[in-house]
Amino acid sequence: MVRTPCCKAELGLKKGAWTPEEDQKLLSYLNRHGEGGWRTLPEKAGLKRCGKSCRLRWANYLRPDIKRGEFTEDEECSIISLHALHGNKWSAIARGLPGRTDNEIKNYWNTHIKKRLIKKGIDPVTHKGLNSGTDKSENLPEKQNVNQTTSDDALDNDKAKKNNKNSGLSSARFLNRVANRFGKRINQSVLSEIIASGGPLATTSHTTTTTSVSVDSESDKSTSSSFAPTSNLLCHGTVATTPDSSNFDVDGNLNPTSSSSTFSDASVNNPLMYCDNFVGNNNVDDEDTIEFSTFLNDEDFMMLEESCVDNTAFMKELTRFLHEDENDVVDVPPVYERQDMFDEIDNYFG
DNA sequence: AAACTAGTCAACCGCTAGTCA
DNA sequence: GTGACTAGCGGTTGACTAGTT
Numbered sequence: 001m002v003r004t005p006c007c008k009a010e011l012g013l014k015k016g017a018w019t020p021e022e023d024q025k026l027l028s029y030l031n032r033h034g035e036g037g038w039r040t041l042p043e044k045a046g047l048k049r050c051g052k053s054c055r056l057r058w059a060n061y062l063r064p065d066i067k068r069g070e071f072t073e074d075e076e077c078s079i080i081s082l083h084a085l086h087g088n089k090w091s092a093i094a095r096g097l098p099g100r101t102d103n104e105i106k107n108y109w110n111t112h113i114k115k116r117l118i119k120k121g122i123d124p125v126t127h128k129g130l131n132s133g134t135d136k137s138e139n140l141p142e143k144q145n146v147n148q149t150t151s152d153d154a155l156d157n158d159k160a161k162k163n164n165k166n167s168g169l170s171s172a173r174f175l176n177r178v179a180n181r182f183g184k185r186i187n188q189s190v191l192s193e194i195i196a197s198g199g200p201l202a203t204t205s206h207t208t209t210t211t212s213v214s215v216d217s218e219s220d221k222s223t224s225s226s227f228a229p230t231s232n233l234l235c236h237g238t239v240a241t242t243p244d245s246s247n248f249d250v251d252g253n254l255n256p257t258s259s260s261s262t263f264s265d266a267s268v269n270n271p272l273m274y275c276d277n278f279v280g281n282n283n284v285d286d287e288d289t290i291e292f293s294t295f296l297n298d299e300d301f302m303m304l305e306e307s308c309v310d311n312t313a314f315m316k317e318l319t320r321f322l323h324e325d326e327n328d329v330v331d332v333p334p335v336y337e338r339q340d341m342f343d344e345i346d347n348y349f350g
Numbered sequence: 351a352a353a354c355t356a357g358t359c360a361a362c363c364g365c366t367a368g369t370c371a
Numbered sequence: 372g373t374g375a376c377t378a379g380c381g382g383t384t385g386a387c388t389a390g391t392t
Contacts, residue, residue, distance in 0.1 A: 017360070017386075039377065055378075056361065091380060106381075107359050 014048045018057055022047055026054055027062055060101045067099030071108055079105055079113060084127045 014022075029045035035058070037044075038051035047054060060066075071079070075097055082093040090102035090109075097105065109124075117124045 015362075037377090050362095051377085052363090052379095053361075059379090060360070088381065102380075103360075111358055 013042075013050050013053075015053070018061075022049065023057070023062060026057060030058060030062075060103045065099055066101060071100075071112075075100065076108075076113065079109060080117075080127075083109065083113075083124075087125075 025045050025047055026041075029041065033044075038055045041047075041051055041054050042049045045054070049057075078097055079093060082096045086092040088106075090106045094100055094102040094105050114124045117127075121129055123129070
């Protein structure tokens with residue numbers, strides 16, 4: 001099949017930056033006629049641009065719902081966790097960040113986040129430590145040293161401190177507790193409700209103030225905008241380790257992962273926020289390191305994440321736990337003692 | 351002050367997938 | 372079934388800006 005050219009180049013169509021006049025023409029046309037018909041739009045709107053260019057200008061810049069300005073820390077956190085799940089599927093990531101375009105996120109990833117992860121010794125592709133496993137030092141910029149402390153690092157740490165209101169609690173320990181609590185205190189009925197709900201698409205009308213859950217098609221939950229609040233709830237942070245039951249060693253102990261995780265319950269309007277510095281705490285050797293994903297496979301973990309978003313009971317329980325934990329009144333046995341419980345949970349997903 | 355360099359981001363390009371006649 | 376058309380995606384480019392020499 002001969003591919004038809006997208007633009008009639010011979011007509012001397014304009015390229016490059018858009019002028020305010022062009023924007024105005026496009027806007028007024030779209031206001032009158034709505035989106036669509038991009039191929040014929042330029043001519044009708046009196047623009048010497050190709051339809052593709054018009055669509056892009058609208059999608060990335062002129063659309064009224066576009067949020068501009070700096071990315072917030074929550075958004076940044078969301079991008080990282082969503083990237084861990086979707087990879088370079090920018091449109092899928094963008095669905096989880098209302099008001100942000102795929103292009104903007106892609107640019108932000110490439111210019112900010114990626115570099116910071118690399119600087120911290122985290123592979124932005126695998127989200128694992130660059131130093132762990134195979135030698136991936138080639139991914140590091142020549143002049144950069146993973147361990148060096150720069151002003152940028154200091155900035156990151158400051159930001160993390162601002163977010164981490166309970167700095168005495170490491171993310172590893174915290175997640176260990178949550179994992180235990182999850183198995184011990186969230187009763188099976190609640191859990192089954194979460195699972196049976198099939199995710200936020202079919203659950204209660206519980207809404208959050210931080211994000212709105214809109215319903216996409218049923219077909220692609222992983223990329224639907226319903227994922228949006230997830231990052232506020234269960235943020236993997238830098239972690240994209242493929243969960244695997246083999247994380248239990250022969251003694252039934254959980255093998256530590258290299259996670260430094262972020263956990264925020266902003267979605268329940270609670271200022272309490274556990275958010276380790278996702279880039280500043282690559283404590284690979286932390287014995288206590290564990291996370292939900294350790295005992296759930298990737299798909300199940302995502303499902304749980306999505307489901308939890310709209311499950312008020314779970315959120316309340318979790319919030320209560322966070323408060324108790326903040327006051328250090330939670331007594332949690334080592335996680336390996338609860339493997340039976342995890343097996344039970346696994347059965348629900350089985 | 352000028353030249354150079356690096357970072358940022360809007361826009362472009364090439365491609366694929368879906369739809370429809 | 373085929374081909375034209377359209378929308379959308381991800382990678383790349385290049386103009387612009389800020390910082391440095």
